[in-house]
Amino acid sequence: MAEGKKLFNVELKVINVGLDIFYDALQMQNVKAVDINWRPTPKLEKEIEDILDKLL
Amino acid sequence: MAPEDIKAKIESANATAVQRVLASKPHLVDVKPAIEVLPGMNKRSIFHAGPPIKWGSMCGPMKGAVVANIIFEGWASSWDGAVKLVEEGEVELSPNHDHEAVGPMAGVISPSLPVVVVKNEKFGNVNYGRVVEQKVQFGAFDEEAIQSLQFWKKVLAPALAKALGRLRSSGSIGIDLKSIMARALYMGDELHNRPSAGTALFALSILPSLIESGEDKERLSQIVKYFSGNEIFFLCLAMAACKATMNAAKDVEYSTLVTVMARNGVDFGIKVSGLGNQWFTGPAGMVKGLYFPGYGTQDANPDMGDSAITETTGVGAFALANSPAILSLVGGTAQDAFNYTKQMREITTTLNDTFLVPILDFEGTATGIDIRKVVKTGILPVIDTAIAHKDPGIGMIGAGIVNPPMEAFKSALRAFASKYKV
Known part of the structure; x- marks a missing residue:
C-alpha cells in the first residue's frame, strides 16, 4: 500500500504496450507516456503454424 | 528438402523478385x-x-x-x-x-x-x-x-x-x-x-x-x-506502370512475393510469384471510410477494382504518409497515415529505392508483400480505395480504407507448401 501511494505521489512515466487507447487517455491527462506499437502474434491453425515453421 | 534449405531458397527467390520490382522502368x-x-x-x-x-x-x-x-x-x-x-x-x-x-x-x-x-x-x-x-x-x-x-x-x-x-x-x-x-x-x-x-x-x-x-x-x-x-x-x-513493374517479378520459383491484389466487388484475389497464374481468393471486404452526403454503409458495394496493384507495388496506401490531403477523402488522421506506411514494413521484403517518404527521413515505401509475413504477423496489407454504390447506375459514393481477407494469404501459403513439397 505504501509503495502504491509513493508511486502516485511522484511524476508518472508510462510505457504503454499494445492498445493505444490507454496511451491516448494518458496524453489527454498530461501524463508522460511512450507508446510501443505491439500486438500479440495471431493464433494460427496447427497446419499453418507447421508450414510457417518450415518456410520462415 | 531440409527446412533451412527451403528457407534459403525462398529468401534468395524473394530477393530476385523484389530486385526486379525495384529495377523496373515502366514507360x-x-x-x-x-x-x-x-x-x-x-x-x-x-x-x-x-x-x-x-x-x-x-x-x-x-x-x-x-x-x-x-x-x-x-x-x-x-x-x-x-x-x-x-x-x-x-x-x-x-x-x-x-x-x-x-x-x-x-x-x-x-x-x-x-x-x-x-x-x-x-x-x-x-x-x-x-x-x-x-x-x-x-x-x-x-x-x-x-x-x-x-x-x-x-x-x-x-x-x-x-x-x-x-x-x-x-x-x-x-x-x-x-x-x-x-x-x-x-x-x-x-x-x-x-x-x-x-x-x-x-x-x-x-x-x-x-x-x-x-x-x-x-x-x-x-x-x-x-x-x-x-x-x-x-x-x-x-x-499500368505498377502492373508492368509487378509482372517483371512473376514466375520466380520459390518466391513468396505477392504480384497481384485485385477485387471484383465480390471476391478479393491475389497471385504469388512462385505459384504461377493461380488465383487465391476470399470475400471482398467492406470499405471503412467517408461517404458523400446522403449515402452510408447500407448503400456500399464491397471492395472492387484492380487498383490495389498500386499497393502491391508499394504505393497507394503504402505511401499514405506522403498524402495527408487524401485523408479528407478516405478518413482517418495524419498519425494513422504515418502508422499505415510504417506498419507495412512488417509484411514486406524491402524499402523502395525510388518511391520515398520525406516524413520518414526519405526512406522508401514498404515493397514486396510476403505471404509468409502476412500470415505470421496477422497484419494485412492496407488499401485506400473508392466506394461504389451497390446498385448499378449510381456511381461513387465515398472512399476509405480496406484490407484483403486473410483467407487468400492462407490459401496461397497452403498451395506453396503443396507445390514445393514442404
Missing part, C-alpha cells in the same frame, strides 16, 4: 484499342477487374459497367438487350489480370475501348491499363456514361497516340512513368486515390508533343480541360 509508349493489343481478346470479349467471376455472381456496379460497355460497342442498345446477350453466352467474360491488363473499379474493358500501353524498358514486358473516367467504372450505363467512353475513343486516345508517336519518332522511348510517380509522391500524392500531382506532371510531359503533333486547336482545348477537370486521370497510368 507509356502508346494508347490503342484493346482488341489490337490485349492478348486473348476477341471481338466479343469483356474483361473485368479482380479474380474470375460469372455474370450471375457479379455485383451491381460491375454488371452496370458490363452493360455500359456492351452499349458502347453497339452490341445492344438497352440494359435488357445487353443482359440477354450475356445470359445467352454471347459475351466472354475474363479477368484483366489474366490478359496482362488492369482496370480501375469495375475495370471493364471491351474491344474498342482504348487502353494505355506501358512497356517495362528494363525487362521488356508490355502491360495495359483501362482508361479512367468517372462514370462507367463505377457502374453507370446511361447516355452520359457512354459518352465518357466515346470521348476517350474519339478524342483523347487518338490525340495521345499521335503525340506518343511523335515522341517515339524523335528517338524517345516514351514517357517515363516511374519518374513521374516518384516526383508525384513528393507532391502529396499516394498514387491511388490521389494521383493529382501525377496528372499535372503527365500533362506537362505530353503537352509539347500534343501541340507539336498538330492537334486541332479545339480538340487540344478539350484535352487540356479534361486533364484539369479529372485529377484522377493519372491513375490509369500509375496502375
Whole structure:
C-alpha cells in the first residue's frame, strides 16, 4: 500500500504496450507516456503454424 | 528438402523478385484499342477487374459497367438487350489480370475501348491499363456514361497516340512513368486515390508533343480541360506502370512475393510469384471510410477494382504518409497515415529505392508483400480505395480504407507448401 501511494505521489512515466487507447487517455491527462506499437502474434491453425515453421 | 534449405531458397527467390520490382522502368509508349493489343481478346470479349467471376455472381456496379460497355460497342442498345446477350453466352467474360491488363473499379474493358500501353524498358514486358473516367467504372450505363467512353475513343486516345508517336519518332522511348510517380509522391500524392500531382506532371510531359503533333486547336482545348477537370486521370497510368513493374517479378520459383491484389466487388484475389497464374481468393471486404452526403454503409458495394496493384507495388496506401490531403477523402488522421506506411514494413521484403517518404527521413515505401509475413504477423496489407454504390447506375459514393481477407494469404501459403513439397 505504501509503495502504491509513493508511486502516485511522484511524476508518472508510462510505457504503454499494445492498445493505444490507454496511451491516448494518458496524453489527454498530461501524463508522460511512450507508446510501443505491439500486438500479440495471431493464433494460427496447427497446419499453418507447421508450414510457417518450415518456410520462415 | 531440409527446412533451412527451403528457407534459403525462398529468401534468395524473394530477393530476385523484389530486385526486379525495384529495377523496373515502366514507360507509356502508346494508347490503342484493346482488341489490337490485349492478348486473348476477341471481338466479343469483356474483361473485368479482380479474380474470375460469372455474370450471375457479379455485383451491381460491375454488371452496370458490363452493360455500359456492351452499349458502347453497339452490341445492344438497352440494359435488357445487353443482359440477354450475356445470359445467352454471347459475351466472354475474363479477368484483366489474366490478359496482362488492369482496370480501375469495375475495370471493364471491351474491344474498342482504348487502353494505355506501358512497356517495362528494363525487362521488356508490355502491360495495359483501362482508361479512367468517372462514370462507367463505377457502374453507370446511361447516355452520359457512354459518352465518357466515346470521348476517350474519339478524342483523347487518338490525340495521345499521335503525340506518343511523335515522341517515339524523335528517338524517345516514351514517357517515363516511374519518374513521374516518384516526383508525384513528393507532391502529396499516394498514387491511388490521389494521383493529382501525377496528372499535372503527365500533362506537362505530353503537352509539347500534343501541340507539336498538330492537334486541332479545339480538340487540344478539350484535352487540356479534361486533364484539369479529372485529377484522377493519372491513375490509369500509375496502375499500368505498377502492373508492368509487378509482372517483371512473376514466375520466380520459390518466391513468396505477392504480384497481384485485385477485387471484383465480390471476391478479393491475389497471385504469388512462385505459384504461377493461380488465383487465391476470399470475400471482398467492406470499405471503412467517408461517404458523400446522403449515402452510408447500407448503400456500399464491397471492395472492387484492380487498383490495389498500386499497393502491391508499394504505393497507394503504402505511401499514405506522403498524402495527408487524401485523408479528407478516405478518413482517418495524419498519425494513422504515418502508422499505415510504417506498419507495412512488417509484411514486406524491402524499402523502395525510388518511391520515398520525406516524413520518414526519405526512406522508401514498404515493397514486396510476403505471404509468409502476412500470415505470421496477422497484419494485412492496407488499401485506400473508392466506394461504389451497390446498385448499378449510381456511381461513387465515398472512399476509405480496406484490407484483403486473410483467407487468400492462407490459401496461397497452403498451395506453396503443396507445390514445393514442404
